[in-house]
Amino acid sequence: MTDPLFSIITPVYRTPLAYLKKMVRSVVTQGWPSWELILIDDQSDDPALTKYMTTLSRKEPRVTVISRSVNGGISEASNDGIAVAKGTYIALLDHDDLLAPGALRVIAKVLKARPEIDYLYTDEEKVDDSGRTYDVFRKPDWSPERLRGQMYTGHLSVLRTSLVREVGGFNAEFDGSQDHDLVLRVVERAEVIHHLPKVLYRWRSHAASTASAASAKPYTWDAGVRAVNAHLERTGSAATAVHGPVPGTYSIERPLDPDITISIVIPTRGSSGDVFGESRVFVVEAVRSVIANSTHERLEFVVVYDTVTPPAVLETLRELLGDRLVLTEYDRPFNFSEKCNVGFLASSGDYVVMMNDDVQAISPAPIEHLVAPLADPSVGMTGAYLFFEDGTLQHAGHRYADRGYMHGYMLSARRGDPGPFSALLIDREVSGVTAAFAALRRSVFAEVGGFNQALPSNFNDVDLSLKVLSRGYRIVWLSGVQLYHFESKTRESKVHTWELETVRKRWGVQRRDPYIYHPRT
């Protein structure tokens, strides 16, 4: 492939001259020659700006200035630039931001090696007036679920020009979240989407910019809700987007078919213990919390119980669940995987929820919300947000990196904390989820062969997740499905080397998680 030409599109509207100059300088000093900078003056009515841009375009032939006769807003101005762009790729650069040194050269190298890429996005950081950089956003690799929950790809976005034109460019109806809308329309048609994990964009933060705070421009949030809803409609989804927990985030509400049967498989030995200062039988309270929070009628509870389980516990379950209960005795030595597989074989539901007996649902409709995303055939497994008894984070998706399989990260977070770049507030793809509360379509569980019985205690959920991923499915972690998990109360955690080796033999040594960045410590 020859050197790609980048058409950098920058609408200009009453930009402080110093910022504009810095932005231009960050482009002309790229050390990569193949670019054109298209400045679209959206009738700034500022003689100093006009003079600067006119002089610049005379001095630098790669700079084109378009002067609009009427102010049309960011989408219309950008579309004027897209109309005259000569490059194979369009790069979107805001009038007061900066390209990192060498950004275009690094991107060009990737695009030359992989010319099939339709959309490329990079990591970014913020820069203040003093030039100090902060808030580095190390983004996940392509994560469509997260893009519905947040415009995470942001800057720098490099899009194939022909594709941008094919989707009709920017739509002024979504001004404020016009970039989110454009990217959603592009990714609906893009064949290859690529994340370049390098910080190549500096987003200027000042009093009036969106970078300073999402709440600085509340209209952008409303426009974002409309953009995500338009995307859901175009893709034939029955889901609806609403405002998320914080500005700039969106929650996706998915309907659940009332006719489907959901089997909840619970391995147990009927243990008791103290939680919140009171004694409880774990499995009974776990079931109670699900019943109390769920409205779906077609629920089947498959309880796989060890022979040592107290009969009174089974009797209580019978009273609670009536004909919704399927009891299956397990008389072999402890093997969590086998117990789950036995439960699956005893179940009859279209969807299977794997539930530990030491959880307690705390959010409404946990089963419904956990299962609903599985109606999308590309989603193979879903998982939940779990907390320890003290309210600190226990599970927000697995992270497989640095040669290991970390179940926990961001462990200091508490319920309600946003996490880095709102990662704990939005649904997103993950490499795996804990089987303490996870759902799969029946067909997917069977397709991957359920749990690996050679992993009776640890890593069986890691292996299951990796099997699901290996079949091309997505695994989605759901921020709104929240439960306590009193894990340490029911069994002692001890990881053996042979368990790690068993997983590594199948799936290799994991070095970099595609979804969760974590600096090596």
Add this chain to the structure above:
Amino acid sequence: MSTGAPLDNEDETTQLIAWVPAETDGVAELTVRVKALQAYALAARDREVGMRGELATARAWIKKIETVEPGRAFRRIDKLEEQRENLLHRLRLGSFGEEAEDEIAQLKASATWRIGRALVAPVAFVKTRVLRR
């Protein structure tokens, strides 16, 4: 280490298959046997998907050891090129502040720089001596 019970045990597998006769004594017994076959099928699928994973892992490993040495060298060259470009960029901007100086210091402290210096130093010494004459 077993990776897919009950399939690792050939006797058990044979026993399972032989365990399904043409005629059965009743529905209950048949149900038990169907469940056993379903468990067998589930374990077989686990084994198959796992072995595909092992194959992909082995292939990736072979590819890696075939390319790791030149691959590392190229990556290092790329990184140094990038650092050089960044420093040149800052020079052009005239914003050669403390941060850039730190980067140069880091570059000079790197093993690559030191090895390079060690290789070049004798040549430079000889060159200087020759030029002096």
